[in-house]
Amino acid sequence: MLMFSFTSLAAVSMALAGSVPGPRLLAALLWVILFFAATVGMDRIFLDEAAAGTLETLRLYAPATAVLLGKLAGAFLTLVVLSALLVPLFLVFIGGSVGAPFLFLSVLLLGVLGIAAAGTLTAALSAWAEVRAGLFAILTFPVILPVFLPAVAVTAELFAGETVNLHYLVAMGLYDLLLGVGASVLFDYVWGG
Amino acid sequence: MTTGRVTLRCAGLRKRFGRQELFGGLSFEGHGGEILAITGANGSGKSTLLKLAARLLIPDDGTVALCINDVPVAPEAYRSHFAMTAPEMNLYERLTAGENLRFFPSSRGLTLTDSEAKRLLDRVGLPAEAAGQPVGQFSTGMKQRLKLAIMMAAAAEVWLLDEPGANLDEAGRRMICREVQGAAREGRLVLWATNDSTEEGIADAVIRMGRGESRFPQGTDQRASL
Numbered sequence: 001m002l003m004f005s006f007t008s009l010a011a012v013s014m015a016l017a018g019s020v021p022g023p024r025l026l027a028a029l030l031w032v033i034l035f036f037a038a039t040v041g042m043d044r045i046f047l048d049e050a051a052a053g054t055l056e057t058l059r060l061y062a063p064a065t066a067v068l069l070g071k072l073a074g075a076f077l078t079l080v081v082l083s084a085l086l087v088p089l090f091l092v093f094i095g096g097s098v099g100a101p102f103l104f105l106s107v108l109l110l111g112v113l114g115i116a117a118a119g120t121l122t123a124a125l126s127a128w129a130e131v132r133a134g135l136f137a138i139l140t141f142p143v144i145l146p147v148f149l150p151a152v153a154v155t156a157e158l159f160a161g162e163t164v165n166l167h168y169l170v171a172m173g174l175y176d177l178l179l180g181v182g183a184s185v186l187f188d189y190v191w192g193g
Numbered sequence: 194m195t196t197g198r199v200t201l202r203c204a205g206l207r208k209r210f211g212r213q214e215l216f217g218g219l220s221f222e223g224h225g226g227e228i229l230a231i232t233g234a235n236g237s238g239k240s241t242l243l244k245l246a247a248r249l250l251i252p253d254d255g256t257v258a259l260c261i262n263d264v265p266v267a268p269e270a271y272r273s274h275f276a277m278t279a280p281e282m283n284l285y286e287r288l289t290a291g292e293n294l295r296f297f298p299s300s301r302g303l304t305l306t307d308s309e310a311k312r313l314l315d316r317v318g319l320p321a322e323a324a325g326q327p328v329g330q331f332s333t334g335m336k337q338r339l340k341l342a343i344m345m346a347a348a349a350e351v352w353l354l355d356e357p358g359a360n361l362d363e364a365g366r367r368m369i370c371r372e373v374q375g376a377a378r379e380g381r382l383v384l385w386a387t388n389d390s391t392e393e394g395i396a397d398a399v400i401r402m403g404r405g406e407s408r409f410p411q412g413t414d415q416r417a418s419l
Contacts, residue, residue: 053283059249060277061347062300063269192248192268 001041001078005086008033013093020095027155030090031148035115037086038079042119043136045071046127055127064191068184072120079112096159103164107154110172114147117179124190146175197261199225199274199350199382201246205255208241215241218255221400225350225380228373230393232386233402239386240279242402243353246384247275259351273301276349278340278357284328290314290339291324298346305346313342318368333360341369352376354385358392370395 012029021029049055058067087108091097098104122139129135150168157164206219215238223229231239244250245257248271259266259274266274284293294313295305305313311321317338328336337360344352354373358366366389373383374395387393 052286053281054285056249056279057282057284057297058300060247060272060275060282061297061343063273066300188269 001037001082002085004040005033005037005082006089008037009086009090009093016094023096023159024152024156026094026096026159027152029094030087030155031111031152033086033090034079034083034112035144035148037082038075038112038115038119039137039140041078042075042116042123042140043126045075045120045123047123050127059191064188065184067191068120068124068187071123072116072180072183075116075120076113079116080109083108083112098158099161100158100164103169104155104158106169107151107158107172110169110176111147111151113176114151114172114179115144117176117183118143118147121179121183121186124187128190143179147172147179198263199380200260200263201351201382201384202258202260203246203255204258206242206245206252206257207254208238208245208250208252210241215402216252216255219400220255223382223384225382226377227398228377228383228385228396230385230387230396230399231402232388232393232399237402239402240355242400243277243279243355243384243386246351247272247277247353261350274350275353276344276347276351277353277355278337278344279353279355280359282340284336284339284343286329287327289325289327290319290331293328293339294324294342294346297343298348301347303346303348309346313346314339316345316368316372317342318365334362334365337361338365338368341372345372350381352381352383352385354383354387356386356388358387358389366392 012033020026046055049058118140119136122136122143125139126135150172154164154168154172201223203222204220206216208215219242221229231242233239241250245252248257259271261274285296288296291310294310298305310324314321314323319335319338319342323331323335323339328339331339337357341357352373354369357369361369370392373385376383377397385392385396393399
């Protein structure tokens with residue numbers, strides 16, 4: 001996950017050759033790298049357990065809610081650490097400055113929370129699928145769009161130094177909440193077999 | 194463990210894998226305090242029946258219900274009444290035996306003290322030092338013993354054993370017989386997939402699996418029907 005994001009960052013940085021893209025493109029690049037870095041690692045949340053043979057043990061002994069929250073917390077913390085390492089490097093190598101760091105931090109946290117919630121649920125769904133190749137990214141992309149697009153919009157406004165439309169942040173927060181509740185309901189069904 | 198009379202009811206169970214039908218409508222009941230042996234050739238559906246009982250698999254047809262004092266257990270709490278050892282149910286190899294032993298029961302809200310953990314390890318024939326060793330360094334037999342310890346620690350009303358003696362020495366198999374009989378005396382229901390005649394001998398009833406048929410051939414129990 002980390003290597004993917006750093007490699008992508010280096011590739012984008014070299015391709016731009018020192019030129020600074022516009023705020024919208026800059027924001028889109030940041031979130032595309034974050035999203036695809038997440039898909040590289042998050043599809044293995046349950047597959048690693050299945051491969052190790054611990055998934056069935058966990059299914060028998062652990063309640064669905066505990067597993068979902070544990071996996072979601074793990075994914076969220078991983079993405080927070082990834083963002084903490086990636087974003088400063090992105091700002092240095094690609095360019096861009098943020099005038100409102102608190103808002104920038106808020107949109108980052110809400111964005112990665114949405115990616116973590118959607119990713120955990122779709123990782124669970126794809127773990128039991130017979131044909132898994134590419135399934136995780138295909139399933140996750142439409143689910144994550146309502147977080148991804150506002151995240152790009154707010155980040156672009158922050159890079160441009162414009163006033164941020166706070167409705168986007170509220171919408172992201174509400175969608176994250178909806179994802180959490182939806183994931184809980186669906187996960188009960190998936191975990192139940 | 195919840196006090197109360199536990200009853201497992203399987204009615205009209207059908208399960209297919211591709212074209213192979215394992216059960217053609219299996220029905221049986223098991224009560225707390227009983228040991229039910231499930232025997233049959235490889236591929237006859239012994240392990241599948243145990244997974245259906247724990248609702249780790251869904252039957253193509255039929256029902257599986259667990260009742261405590263004749264009150265059906267709610268679906269969300271169903272699995273918390275089961276503990277199981279099976280060859281494909283592995284433990285976390287990077288964690289120590291002690292950590293595994295605490296982790297799985299703790300996911301059900303049960304806390305194990307150091308002395309309880311040592312006592313459990315002793316019961317299954319593992320030395321106390323094993324508690325601090327990563328499970329990845331264990332032999333197959335030691336892992337099997339640890340799975341049994343975790344099953345005991347889970348304080349479940351129903352034990353599901355899928356050929357637990359397969360990787361154990363003679364002393365290990367005797368330990369399992371002792372523990373299973375002790376569990377039945379404490380009021381637990383034990384479903385025991387085995388092809389060992391000694392293990393089958395201590396069962397109260399036998400379900401024989403094979404060629405789509407399942408029955409109690411010994412005439413000791415009429416609760417199973419095709």
